[in-house]
Amino acid sequence: MRKVTIKDIAKAVGVSYSTVSRSLSKSPEISLETREKVLAACREYGYTANYVAKSMVMGKTEIIGLIVSSMDNPFMSELSDYIERYAREKGYNLMVCTTSHNEKQEDEVFRLLVGRQVDGIIFFPSFSTSYDNLKPFIDGVPTVFMSENLRDLPESYIAVDNREGTRLGTEYLHRLNHRKILYFGRRKHSTTHQLRAQGYMDACRELGMEPSFMDSDHPFSSIQKGYALARELFARPLAYTAVAAATDSLAIGMLQAAGEAGVRIPEDLSLLGFDDIIYAGLPVINLTTIRQPKEAMATTAVDMLLDRINNPMTAYSHIILAPSLVERGSCQRLSCQNN
Amino acid sequence: MRKVTIKDIAKAVGVSYSTVSRSLSKSPEISLETREKVLAACREYGYTANYVAKSMVMGKTEIIGLIVSSMDNPFMSELSDYIERYAREKGYNLMVCTTSHNEKQEDEVFRLLVGRQVDGIIFFPSFSTSYDNLKPFIDGVPTVFMSENLRDLPESYIAVDNREGTRLGTEYLHRLNHRKILYFGRRKHSTTHQLRAQGYMDACRELGMEPSFMDSDHPFSSIQKGYALARELFARPLAYTAVAAATDSLAIGMLQAAGEAGVRIPEDLSLLGFDDIIYAGLPVINLTTIRQPKEAMATTAVDMLLDRINNPMTAYSHIILAPSLVERGSCQRLSCQNN
DNA sequence: CCACCCTTCGCAAACGTTTCCGCTTTTTAT
DNA sequence: ATAAAAAGCGGAAACGTTTGCGAAGGGTGG
Numbered sequence: 001m002r003k004v005t006i007k008d009i010a011k012a013v014g015v016s017y018s019t020v021s022r023s024l025s026k027s028p029e030i031s032l033e034t035r036e037k038v039l040a041a042c043r044e045y046g047y048t049a050n051y052v053a054k055s056m057v058m059g060k061t062e063i064i065g066l067i068v069s070s071m072d073n074p075f076m077s078e079l080s081d082y083i084e085r086y087a088r089e090k091g092y093n094l095m096v097c098t099t100s101h102n103e104k105q106e107d108e109v110f111r112l113l114v115g116r117q118v119d120g121i122i123f124f125p126s127f128s129t130s131y132d133n134l135k136p137f138i139d140g141v142p143t144v145f146m147s148e149n150l151r152d153l154p155e156s157y158i159a160v161d162n163r164e165g166t167r168l169g170t171e172y173l174h175r176l177n178h179r180k181i182l183y184f185g186r187r188k189h190s191t192t193h194q195l196r197a198q199g200y201m202d203a204c205r206e207l208g209m210e211p212s213f214m215d216s217d218h219p220f221s222s223i224q225k226g227y228a229l230a231r232e233l234f235a236r237p238l239a240y241t242a243v244a245a246a247t248d249s250l251a252i253g254m255l256q257a258a259g260e261a262g263v264r265i266p267e268d269l270s271l272l273g274f275d276d277i278i279y280a281g282l283p284v285i286n287l288t289t290i291r292q293p294k295e296a297m298a299t300t301a302v303d304m305l306l307d308r309i310n311n312p313m314t315a316y317s318h319i320i321l322a323p324s325l326v327e328r329g330s331c332q333r334l335s336c337q338n339n
Numbered sequence: 340m341r342k343v344t345i346k347d348i349a350k351a352v353g354v355s356y357s358t359v360s361r362s363l364s365k366s367p368e369i370s371l372e373t374r375e376k377v378l379a380a381c382r383e384y385g386y387t388a389n390y391v392a393k394s395m396v397m398g399k400t401e402i403i404g405l406i407v408s409s410m411d412n413p414f415m416s417e418l419s420d421y422i423e424r425y426a427r428e429k430g431y432n433l434m435v436c437t438t439s440h441n442e443k444q445e446d447e448v449f450r451l452l453v454g455r456q457v458d459g460i461i462f463f464p465s466f467s468t469s470y471d472n473l474k475p476f477i478d479g480v481p482t483v484f485m486s487e488n489l490r491d492l493p494e495s496y497i498a499v500d501n502r503e504g505t506r507l508g509t510e511y512l513h514r515l516n517h518r519k520i521l522y523f524g525r526r527k528h529s530t531t532h533q534l535r536a537q538g539y540m541d542a543c544r545e546l547g548m549e550p551s552f553m554d555s556d557h558p559f560s561s562i563q564k565g566y567a568l569a570r571e572l573f574a575r576p577l578a579y580t581a582v583a584a585a586t587d588s589l590a591i592g593m594l595q596a597a598g599e600a601g602v603r604i605p606e607d608l609s610l611l612g613f614d615d616i617i618y619a620g621l622p623v624i625n626l627t628t629i630r631q632p633k634e635a636m637a638t639t640a641v642d643m644l645l646d647r648i649n650n651p652m653t654a655y656s657h658i659i660l661a662p663s664l665v666e667r668g669s670c671q672r673l674s675c676q677n678n
Numbered sequence: 679c680c681a682c683c684c685t686t687c688g689c690a691a692a693c694g695t696t697t698c699c700g701c702t703t704t705t706t707a708t
Numbered sequence: 709a710t711a712a713a714a715a716g717c718g719g720a721a722a723c724g725t726t727t728g729c730g731a732a733g734g735g736t737g738g
Binding site: 003046049051052056063071072074077078085093094095097100111114115116117136137140223255259260278279282284285 | 388391392394395400402410411413420423432434435436437475476479594618621622623
């Protein structure tokens with residue numbers, strides 16, 4: 001059951017195996033006649049070219065590595081989906097590694113991928129730490145970061161304009177007559193979240209509101225965390241009329257706690273998310289949120305990476321995409337006397 | 340910026356490159372002294388072994404291919420997450436290909452993966468068609484199917500007991516005094532769904548109920564489809580007290596339509612899902628459902644595959660896992676007079 | 679009819695490893 | 709002390725491709 005190689009085809013047709021290779025790679029210097037004999041033999045024997053051998057001589061694998069924290073976040077899985085599709089369209093396959101929000105894992109899979117000789121890496125870093133032990137490897141492989149978390153590293157990155165996103169959202173809530181808005185999410189460990197908090201503060205300053213925060217030490221956003229935090233919040237009398245959450249997951253967690261606490265959304269409290277994950281659009285959830293342009297982020301990231309792969313001398317590029325507000329049902333205009 | 344190879348290390352240390360290779364692969368026939376010199380040089384020069392070269396001589400890549408329809412289904416993304424983690428734990432990397440429920444794509448990526456020389460493939464087929472043009476390739480690579488859709492093919496597969504799942508669920512609804520239960524989902528194109536429908540019919544026969552179905556031609560389950568179908572259903576007076584949906588996605592779509600139509604779940608209609616995707620557990624959704632043991636399915640699939648990779652002569656194995664009922668809030672006991 | 683060019687193909691090197699085989703050199707046993 | 713065994717290492721083949729170079733053959737122009 002040995003696999004059939006180019007040499008088997010050559011022997012079958014009665015030509016040298018370089019001729020077979022050339023026939024397959026539409027090189028012009030092969031007569032139509034022999035080429036067709038070769039192709040026929042390939043079909044007959046079920047020949048499939050060995051990519052690893054090809055990779056070795058060509059010096060490229062046409063594989064791109066993808067490093068993400070986990071697929072259990074719908075934002076990540078949607079994005080990976082777009083990335084995989086677009087990359088394959090461009091002739092590249094995807095090798096996916098998850099890190100479980102573990103910095104040591106991030107390090108480990110990065111080296112693993114360079115050992116695998118991937119042509120490039122798309123990397124969603126979970127943190128904004130130094131990544132010192134990544135630096136020796138980082139310029140061995142073209143990399144594009146899908147966040148501003150590592151924007152000090154000399155590499156390309158692409159991200160949504162997080163600061164503008166929350167600014168936009170806060171402004172929107174203000175237009176709805178809200179004056180007491182809570183920012184619900186973390187501000188540490190990650191530039192992404194610092195920027196989101198910044199945008200909120202910017203808007204507060206512009207509009208003359210007092211910023212207030214609810215945070216936790218836990219470095220990640222999840223429904224569970226949002227739920228736990230919101231329970232604390234609802235245990236005391238409500239001091240806010242609106243909440244700007246740092247992520248949709250946090251917002252959905254709060255939604256759940258609100259249901260249990262008898263807090264009605266949006267009648268008692270307006271709730272704004274961030275990301276526009278697919279479940280935000282579910283009518284039962286119906287979350288007004290700040291949208292990240294996921295498909296554009298995915299295709300642009302791949303294009304940036306391919307660009308760096310094909311022209312290694314080009315400079316790094318940094319692309320920031322515009323967020324947008326998608327209005328659904330979780331935010332309500334406040335009548336003025338309620339203020 | 341050429342990559343540093345084993346020969347560079349050899350030259351640096353002053354030994355032959357076979358010695359370097361042996362030092363790295365903890366072969367016993369190298370003195371401690373030289374081994375340490377080699378390791379030191381590797382660190383200094385930042386050497387990482389080239390897996391593609393290694394793959395070629397070893398005749399294996401330690402990559403396993405994963406073929407799924409799409410990651411936008413949370414069931415799939417959760418499963419892939421488990422698979423990726425467990426596979427890497429076992430020393431394998433994952434190459435993911437999506438097919439967009441397209442049979443031609445399934446074919447194409449399968450061949451692509453064998454060209455990539457993956458050691459094995461985990462494949463979620465979307466259909467139960469013949470896969471004739473797959474057959475010549477299928478015994479070139481160990482494969483395990485994660486569904487019974489292709490159970491006639493001479494290959495291993497693993498799946499949940501779909502038939503038992505819906506039987507269980509229907510029985511449960513019957514215990515809740517429901518006698519008019521609608522089966523909401525497709526029955527064609529896929530053995531998986533035929534089996535689910537079967538289980539429902541089995542229970543109906545056992546319990547003396549008349550089966551009824553609502554279906555559509557569209558071959559896939561999605562929230563959108565469930566929504567559209569349910570709208571039709573709710574446009575007429577309700578003839579059922581309970582619905583057994585073929586998937587959570589369909590159920591969630593129905594949930595949405597119910598909200599719009601003023602049908603209260605579970606007061607007016609009990610709703611049962613299938614899969615237990617992560618969003619079924621959200622309080623705002625709170626769907627009672629039949630659970631597929633996702634983590635067990637993932638790890639078992641990987642184990643089955645590795646077993647076939649390591650012992651090519653072993654027979655195919657077929658594993659069917661037990662589903663379980665998870666009770667949440669979408670089903671209600673019917674008081675008898677309502678019947 | 680000869681020289682030259684173009685077409686078509688074969689040979690062999692190269693990619694970076696692992697591993698078998700064999701050669702020294704050292705250790706052990708007698 | 710000597711023979712045998714063991715330890716430590718180098719040489720080279722092999723994995724399956726691509727591709728530069730050279731060679732043979734046929735065709736064309738003078």
